[in-house]
Amino acid sequence: MFKKLSIILLLIATISCSKQEKDSTIEIISPNAKNKISFNLKNGIPTYSVSHGETKVLNASNLGFVFKKGDSLSNNFEIINQSETTFNENWEPVWGEHKTIQNNYNQLSVTLQEKTEAKRKIEVQFRAFNDGIAFRYVYPEQGKDSIIIMDELTTFNLNDDGDAWWIGAYQDNRYEYLTTKSPVSTLDKVHTPLTIKSKNGLSLSFHEANLKNFASMTLSRTNDTELKADLVPWADGDRVKTNGSFTTPWRTLQIAEQPKDLLISNLILNLNDSNKIEDTSWIKPHKYLGIWWGMHIGKYSFWESPIQGATTKNAIEHIDYCKKFGIDHLLIEGWNKGWTPAWYENAMHMFSFTKEADNFDLKKVTDYAKENGVSIIGYHETGSNIINYLEQIDAGMGLYNQVGIHDVKIGQVGSRLNMKEWHHGQFGVNYYRYVLDKALENKLTVNFHEPIKDTGERRTYPNMMAREGARGQEYNAWSDGNPPSHTAILPFTRMLAGPMDFTPGVLDVDIKQGYEGRDVHTTAAKQLALYVVYHSPIQMLADLPENYDGNPAFKFLQDVPVDWNDTKVLNAEIGEYVTTVRKDKYSEDWYLGSITNEESREFEIQLSFLDENTSYEAQIYADAEGITWNSNAEKVHISNKIVTSKDTLKLSLAEGGGVAIRFIKK
Template identity: 80%
Template sequence: MSKSFFQIIVFSLLIISCSKKSNNTYEITSPNGKNKIAFILKNGIPLYSVSHSDKIILTPSSLGFVFKNKDSLNTNFEIINVNKEAFDETWKPIWGETQFIRNNYTQISINLKEKSHAKRDLKIQFRAFDDGIAFRYIYPQQGKDSLIIMDELTTFNLQEDGYAWWIPAYKGNRYEYLTTKSLVSTLDTVHTPLTIKSNSGLSLSFHEANLKDFASMTLAHQKGTSLKCDLVPWADGDKVKTNGSFTTPWRTIQIADVPSDLITSNLILNLNDPNVIEDTSWIKPHKYLGIWWGMHIGKYSFWESPIQGATTKHAKEYIDYCKKLGIDHLLIEGWNKGWTPAWYENAMHMFSFTEEANNFNLKEVTDYAKANGVSIIGYHETGSNIINYLKQIDAGMKLYQKNGIHDVKIGQVGSRLNMKEWHHGQFGVNYYRQVLKTAAKYKLTVNFHEPIKDTGERRTYPNMMAREGARGQEYNAWSEGNPPNHTAILPFTRMLAGPMDFTPGILDVEIKQGYEGKDVHTTAAKQLALYVVYFSPIQMLADLPENYDENPAFKFLQDVPVDWNDTKVLNAEIGEYITTVRKDKNSDDWYLGSLTNEKGRTFEIDLSFLDNNATYEAQIYQDFKGITWNKGANKITISTKKVLATDKLQLNLAPGGGTAVRFKKIE
């Protein structure tokens, strides 16, 4: 495409996509013409509305702020000027679901000024993408005083009711709750992403992007089908503390005609700043074993004891397993001083991040790992004692760097940071960003557990590999467990925000060495399917390594990549089922993962995603006939067949089960 032709396209978009309907109403539409945002200034009050094709999503909804000891900023405005633009680029992520991402939108910036009183300025930017809309506020420095936000008045007045999938906000266990499905009109205050299927059939996800130096947004139910932004407060009640100016995160709505299109949306990533890490050669997607599952099922302890998990002896045994199984990373939890049986209680627990536990020698272990081609993943559990952690963070990360460690998992177990602040308030937001930047300084990738929610930071800091932020696999080890539909809900809720360290791969789903009466609530084949359905550039092989040794199903876990060239969702219904295919970034092979809730299903899959005029060997791992998630769930049938792009493949999923397939290109 010539430069002049590109300029013609941009100019056309400006004319077509941005229109002034009246003196105080402006509209923009997405490049494909489907998503429309209208800004309205009515009697000095700013409002906005959103529609998709012929369907109204949001009726006029409020905008503005309430400040501490200052007048609110939500009325008596006039429009000073309006700037319109179109943008179209294609960028290449360091790692991800696809090799390239297109960032294409139309934008309108509304510059407002109060007509009286302080005559304060406020800019509101709106962007319309093909996969949704976004907007943010920019409040420039106006005087020397600091400014404290007590409330954000943004509302989302939904035109119609519909079912929502949600987890509660302001609970002690952060984001780790089972998802509830209920009508929007019956919601409480909830975390984002909030996924809604409207009565007219649209699939919507409400979230935010590029969250930094601000409180995270929860959504509080108002009347009917109206939701309001509810910023997470500091312990003193303030919502956001500023030096007098601020830029909010983007408030986002991903919009899709079918649920599967929510999953392939890149809107959240596109609203983040480009990569700021110049040398990314040390950032490597990987699979890993861990001294971890044994602690959760009671085989080992985190602390020093006769069944201590993190010992030099155990670490070397696991390194030997890594070498034998072909896995080149190993996580070791509990290697440092400070672990006790009460480590997880909210008591400002004191961990050391440089002193080794008894029976563990870090240098001996890392030297042995290096000699065997294995990289150690470090672990920092803060116990939410952030004061203690930040005093030691440089020394702890420097120790890892000295010992050749490039990856660290960081936990924040506890209901409050420092027994005081929410994980997802402004304090927590800034803490997590500080840790991420510090890790980059020491060339460490990060896997946060008990995190702040993902809002696309991985584009700016690609060392932000994955995070927890939902009920993961561990709940199956020691609680009532995750029901079979849990894994069919997460792709449409939590995982719309970004990669999750779910820790799949339990092949002994009956947990024979665990607590009595506990099991994983999936079939073993479904555990394989999770590696394709759930994207993460780091994927744990969570089971005890002896359960992989000599297990034919482990071949799929050896083969499946974690970094992809392309991603497609072939079928999907929220909480019911999903089938995803991904193409390996480093070969011509495709991988398929399909899973269901507690209902058994049969799918006929069109293989047209494969290359034309090529033959593939389909290596199929599926549920053994007649099993269910709670009966014979360990059994897997493995078969192969030659297939073409013109073929169809039948998948038979047991109740609570799944299927995993590698399509190996052979001709």
């Protein structure tokens, strides 16, 4: 009898093992028990799905790769190992939106092995956070010294359609386009972050984190609401060149029940490596003036000419303005040889990074700046001639060290690097990381323009201060400009990736000097509010300094910090409005910024974020009554009011307008 029972139990166990091998499901859930990832292996084919509470977000979605010569790694697998871990820590960024960030997730690691003769292995690591999910592939070295990835088979099979805010991939101006809103089911190939307001009520954003030595991921719609990873290729068509092993960036999906919750997610940062810089005392968040806007509006030229912008005389005048205004940094573009009227056209321009332009004396300027407590920000425009730049990078950065420059803006104007490779392909990803390492060697902070997209590198490299990577303020100077809704879209799209050097602060919103008929498409009060709504550890005061001198609204720009202790989003709707409050890292003051699109709005704001049992002076900079973004837009109504945490404040925003407030603790 016992022997018979043992045989039956053995048979049941064998059947169970056989069934598990054929059809196995493993689940991992976030610490708050809302976001669930389900991994499934059925008939040797791996898939995953995602849900948020009772809401299905992603149906069964594919995993895998195609290597060179059609070699596929996507099926005929068995699970040879699995493990689950929990992680919870609090860490302090060198600078940022919060003094402390919690990194809390549950992880599932599944190691798959092919049942074929090759028996190749690949590990998939899934992480479930309270604000979304992420996963990546780890392919160990397995006897080959070179593997070329031709396709990544990862899909994101959305259960529901919804409105998507997107920028098309594979365009010559990289990420510098206006955002389009349309159903997911109409997309073609798009950049990330891709933000979606789903019909199921959730707000979603697809992106990637910790992108290094890999191609950037764009998304291609393959069927109805299914999106697929589309890796940006090299010029020769290869997607990723490896040395026989690889670890992909994290594929990320931020999940929020309200749009405003996307804006406070730290998921991208938490998926990056810890700070690698021991001494960070030289990394200083700052505001800066610039010899810059005048070039874009046509007052000055970038190149040597009768209206040359970067002259010793102009630089000294700007340093004097910095001292007068209490602004301790100044950007000077065009100081070096190589600038021509055609500098921005696609060509292998030959800039020098050590030779001064006519009428400019670098040592005289930097010495004068130092005497007056001002730091000069250097500029390296490569024109996307990366061969030329890398030949000079040591000398160029070394020169900055010699003259006491600690910050550099680096531009890559051009549709292709070396007129050949996409900025966001593997070549570009490795180039930007190499330059960042070089800057670290020279203790320089970096502001990339025409960059690779941000994927959270600032956690590992806190000298990676900000970057462009979208249509910034300069488009208002020499094109039809950015519509008022543009500034209400960026927080939910581009800025979910990280800080942007948008260059706000133009108070001469009608642009009285420069190209006829141009304006910045916002009210002046909205320009002030952008300093709170748009986070960056470096913020440009972009206007001509003479437009600040004597302007009462400029006081807010002098006061507003760039480094924060805490951040809260009070209300937000994608492309329509955002109201953000932030607490200064070095005082008890709070700051509020509220912006709207083309519609005027009124908000009743609860001030419960303020400390209890104390009074604050609210210094309010609001749109003057009766104005709009294209009518008397420069008028700012400034008022003061005593408030407490129990009060409600009424905000009135004009069409294309905003409100900025400083709360000073009494």
